[in-house]
Amino acid sequence: MPELPEVETVANDLNQYLRGKIIARLELIGRHSLVKNSWPDFKKSLQGKKVLKVYRRAKMIVVALESGYLLFHLKMTGQLIYVLKKSLVAGGHPIASTGVAVPNKFTRLIFHFKNGGVLYFNDIRKFGWVKFLKNEAFEALDKATGLEPLSKEFTFKRFEEILQRRSRTSLKAALLDQKHLVGLGNIYVDEVLYNAGLSPKRLAGSLKEKEKIKLFKAIPLILKKSIARRGTTFSDFLDAQGRQGGFAALLKVYGRASLACPRCGAPIIKSRLAGRGTHWCKNCQK
DNA sequence: CAATCAACCTGGGTGC
DNA sequence: TGCACCCAGGTTGATT
Numbered sequence: 001m002p003e004l005p006e007v008e009t010v011a012n013d014l015n016q017y018l019r020g021k022i023i024a025r026l027e028l029i030g031r032h033s034l035v036k037n038s039w040p041d042f043k044k045s046l047q048g049k050k051v052l053k054v055y056r057r058a059k060m061i062v063v064a065l066e067s068g069y070l071l072f073h074l075k076m077t078g079q080l081i082y083v084l085k086k087s088l089v090a091g092g093h094p095i096a097s098t099g100v101a102v103p104n105k106f107t108r109l110i111f112h113f114k115n116g117g118v119l120y121f122n123d124i125r126k127f128g129w130v131k132f133l134k135n136e137a138f139e140a141l142d143k144a145t146g147l148e149p150l151s152k153e154f155t156f157k158r159f160e161e162i163l164q165r166r167s168r169t170s171l172k173a174a175l176l177d178q179k180h181l182v183g184l185g186n187i188y189v190d191e192v193l194y195n196a197g198l199s200p201k202r203l204a205g206s207l208k209e210k211e212k213i214k215l216f217k218a219i220p221l222i223l224k225k226s227i228a229r230r231g232t233t234f235s236d237f238l239d240a241q242g243r244q245g246g247f248a249a250l251l252k253v254y255g256r257a258s259l260a261c262p263r264c265g266a267p268i269i270k271s272r273l274a275g276r277g278t279h280w281c282k283n284c285q286k
Numbered sequence: 287c288a289a290t291c292a293a294c295c296t297g298g299g300t301g302c
Numbered sequence: 303t304g305c306a307c308c309c310a311g312g313t314t315g316a317t318t
Contacts, residue, residue: 002311002312003311003312006311059311059312059313073312073313074311074312075294075311075312075313076295076310076311076312076313077295077296077297077310077311106296123295123296124295124296124297125294125295125296125297125310126294126295126296127294127295127312127313128312166288168288168289169288169289173289173290176312178312178313185311185312186310186311186312187311188311231311232311233311234310234311235297235298235310235311236297236310236311237311254311274289274290275290275291275292277309277310
């Protein structure tokens with residue numbers, strides 16, 4: 001589900017709701033491996049702790065506590081939804097805009113806050129995870145995580161180096177790789193390549209200067225446009241209030257197989273590349 | 287080291 | 303209705 005714009009949306013929402021709040025109690029539903037710490041350690045590390053701030057790092061949601069960090073990864077179908085307890089009704093809290101209720105059969109973990117706020121971690125496919133890290137462990141992870149495409153460190157020079165490192169593979173695979181550049185996933189790689197007019201099959205090392213510049217500019221452009229619309233809901237993504245993102249209507253190629261290219265009218269191609277469904281216009285992307 | 291691919295899990299959609 | 307596929311916003315560990 002969530003790529004950079006979706007994770008950014010949820011993190012910003014949660015920052016507003018959770019900043020300064022104190023964790024009172026945790027509830028784990030069912031037995032599963034979504035919590036990466038042992039359950040007693042996890043509870044002990046979190047109960048009574050105050051949230052300093054919430055932000056995004058790569059595709060992770062980082063909750064900075066007064067000591068240590070809580071990290072979430074939503075993977076494909078994870079959701080973090082916050083509601084105030086006083087607005088809960090018997091059988092769950094219906095969320096007006098989508099009709100989704102929390103808790104529901106996909107709720108795996110619940111955080112109760114001292115102000116009466118409740119944070120629900122839902123995940124249909126159970127790929128998502130959460131873990132508590134001490135300060136040193138978080139700093140090591142942060143250091144080992146790749147470059148942020150919306151940061152000032154994302155320079156043309158750094159981008160060229162990243163392309164060069166993956167020069168013998170396709171642009172699709174190179175941009176999906178989180179090792180050196182983080183945040184892009186299947187939707188935004190396709191959209192970025194469409195914007196840049198480049199075929200996903202092109203080898204990363206084959207770009208001319210002008211093409212590299214186009215691609216370099218397309219990455220933050222597309223990501224920012226999606227953040228402004230609060231991300232893309234294709235099937236499961238919801239923000240921290242249970243609302244859908246608004247970027248799906250602006251997608252040019254992703255999910256538009258056989259429909260007309262918005263630029264030239266040719267049918268959008270879909271095939272499998274780097275193990276993922278890949279959408280592009282054969283006419284506009286060279 | 288770099289590239290590929292199955293595996294993790296559940297649900298939705300399609301075709302017979 | 304049922305069943306047998308195929309597909310899905312991510313990552314990782316095994317295998318070439």
